[in-house]
Amino acid sequence: MWDKYMKKYFSLFRVKHYIKNLLIFVPAFFGQTLFDLHIFKKLIIAFFCFSLAASFVYIVNDLKDCEQDKKHEIKKNRPIASGEISKFCAIICAFLSIVISVSGSLYIEKSNGSFMLLLLYIIVNCIYSLGGGKKIAVIDILMLASGFVLRVLYGASVSGTECSNWLILLVMSMSIYLGTGKRRNEMIKVNNGVTRDVLKKYTINYLDNMMKIFLTLTLVFYALWGSDFGNNARNTKLIWTLPFIITIVMKYELDIEGGESYGDPVEVFLSDKVLICLVLIYVILIFGLLYVL
16 A cells, blocks of 8 residues: 555656756766765755756646646556646645755755756746747757756756866757657657647657757767867776767667657666666776776
C-alpha cells in the first residue's frame, strides 16, 4: 500500500527525470573541484533545489494539460490525468516544491547569480507551459533546450567554476538534438497532433534534418572542447574520449530511429541497458583521466 502511495507521488514529481539535473555537477567535475567538500555540499543542495524547481514545472504543466493528457496513450496514466492525485493535492505539492526550492537556493546563494539562474529556469518553463511557448514551432524546442544549458550554468555558478564556451555550445547543440528527436518520435506515435498542437507544424523530414545538423555540431563542439580543455587545463587526453561519445550518440540515434519510444531522452536512456553501460564506461574513463592519471 505504501509503495503504491509513494509511486504515484514519485510519478507526479517525475523523480526519474532528476537524472537530467546531474548536469549541475558537470562544471565542477571537469574543473576538478567536485571533491572539495564545501563545493560538493553546495552542489548537493543545488541538485535538490533544481530538482524541486523542475518538479514544480512538471506539476504545473500536468495541471495545465490534464484534459489533453487523458487522450494520450502514455500520458493518460499520469497521476493527475488518471485521477490518482487530485488537482488540489497537486497544487499543494507544487507550492511546497517551489517554496523549498527557492529557499534552498537562497541559502546557498553568495552573490554568485545562481538564484537568478534558477529563477530564469522557472520563468522560461512557465512561459513554455502557461504562456503558449509550447505551441510555437522551433521556439518550443529551443525553450526546452535552454533548460539543459541553465542546469550547467547553475552548477558552474554554485561551484564557482569557470564554464568553457565550448562546453556551453556542446550542451546547447546536444539539447536541441535531443529535443528534435523527441518531437520526431512524438509525430510518428501521434501524427494527428491531438495531444500536442505544435506537432501539426513540423514534418518528419524537417526534424530528421535538424537532428543530423545538431548531432554533427554536438560531436564537433565536443572535439573542440576536448582540444581546448587539453591546451588550457590539466589534461591532454580528453580528446581521446571522442570515440566513446561517437559510440554513445550512435546507439542513442539507433534507439530514436527505431521509433519504439516517444523520444523522451530519459525514457530512451533508462530503457537501454547497453546505452547505460556505455555512459558508465565513459564516466569511469573520464574520472580516471581527470582524477587518477
